[in-house]
Every structure is written in structure tokens, then in C-alpha cells.
Amino acid sequence: MKEKKNKNIKKEIILSVRNLSKNYRDYDKYLEVLKGLNLDIYKGEIIAITGPSGSGKTTFLNCISTIDSFDDGEVIFDGKNISSMSEKEKNKFRSYNMGFVFQNYNLISVLSALENVQLSLSNKKEHLLNSIQISKEILEKVGLGDRLHNKPDQLSGGEKQRVAIARALVHKPKIVFADEPTGNLDSKSSEDIMNLILQMNQEYGVTFVIVTHNSMVASKAHRVFRLKNGKLEKV
Numbered sequence: 001m002k003e004k005k006n007k008n009i010k011k012e013i014i015l016s017v018r019n020l021s022k023n024y025r026d027y028d029k030y031l032e033v034l035k036g037l038n039l040d041i042y043k044g045e046i047i048a049i050t051g052p053s054g055s056g057k058t059t060f061l062n063c064i065s066t067i068d069s070f071d072d073g074e075v076i077f078d079g080k081n082i083s084s085m086s087e088k089e090k091n092k093f094r095s096y097n098m099g100f101v102f103q104n105y106n107l108i109s110v111l112s113a114l115e116n117v118q119l120s121l122s123n124k125k126e127h128l129l130n131s132i133q134i135s136k137e138i139l140e141k142v143g144l145g146d147r148l149h150n151k152p153d154q155l156s157g158g159e160k161q162r163v164a165i166a167r168a169l170v171h172k173p174k175i176v177f178a179d180e181p182t183g184n185l186d187s188k189s190s191e192d193i194m195n196l197i198l199q200m201n202q203e204y205g206v207t208f209v210i211v212t213h214n215s216m217v218a219s220k221a222h223r224v225f226r227l228k229n230g231k232l233e234k235v
Contacts, residue, residue: 103184
């Protein structure tokens, strides 16, 4: 697959994965899920990670975003070795530098769209009125200016994922990790969400790493990698 060019992509590495390995214990033996993976991700690009079910795509995403631990290797984020941080340091680092989008949205059901997004600013000690305004602006940006006070059960699947994307971007992260962001959506909503990700990437220069089974999503990424048998292959 030919790499796509984007003016936002700088030949400056934001995340470097070196010899990353992850094993799971299965009774009396270890299962090698990730086998010495290496990958450099540049600022401003969109990376898609594909592969069969059970190949370790989500595990890989969780490891490079510090959500999950790994057995060997290093993850260097913007010059910092985040793999050597304590859990407390990782939590703080994620809250300032990373955004997350999940297949099941992970919205809080009793909160409105505005409140779900605003929650991402709580660690930044934003003044209440300021955080409301910032959250309104990002929701308007993703096309939900008229749905600010709707709770998740009053939103469609596509609208919920727009809220999730707004929540991931509101604190201005350097990178967003998205795990099957179109997995629960129909083809039209999937295309709308991917176009929104492209728009946010262009406007904000945010790097996206997307795990996906969807060929349409992968086709719009700047680079695509396939995870199979514990190894990453460039597509």
C-alpha cells in the first residue's frame, strides 16, 4: 500500500517502540503475543494496525500507551522512556499527553455529552466556566453543538463516538489511541467517523494510532501495519 502524504507529518518521531515483547501465562507455559516489535511513529500521522482477531492488536495498543505492562523492550514517547515510569507517573503522563477512543465508547451514562467531555479536563485544573466553554467548542467542532445536554442513551452510535472523539481531543493531547473506533457502527457512520478523524488530524496535527478490522478505515491511514503471529509487517 502506497504511503499517503500529509503536510502535518513531520519526520520527527513522537513514539518509538523498541524490541517490545509481551507474554501471557497459560497454565504451565507462556504464550508469546508480541515478539520483539519495533515501530517509529511520526508526529501528525495516522497509523492503522490491522490483523486477525486474537493477534494481539489491542494488547499492542495498550502496551505502547502504558495501559498495560510488557515483558521486554522500551517505549519512548517524545524523548521520554515511559516504560520506566511508576504507575502514578504513567497515569499523570497519559492524562496530559494521550487521548483514547474505544469501540464501546466508554461514556458515563448519567452524564451529558458536555459533562463527559468536560471530565477529561478535570486533571488539568481548568476553571469550571473555562472547561465548559472549551468542551462546548470541541463538541461543536465534531458536529454536536445541538446535542450538548443529551445523555448517551439519547444519542446514536455515531453520535456517541463523536462525543468520545471530542473527549479524547479536548485536553489537546499529542497522540490519540483508537481501538476499533468504528467496530459498532454501520458503514455510513463508520465513514463519517473516519472522515472526522482525518479532519481532526488535519486541523490539530494530532497523531492517531488506530486498531481496526475495517478496510475502509485502514485505507485512509497514512501507514498501515499488520500484526500476525506476534510480528508487525508493513502493508
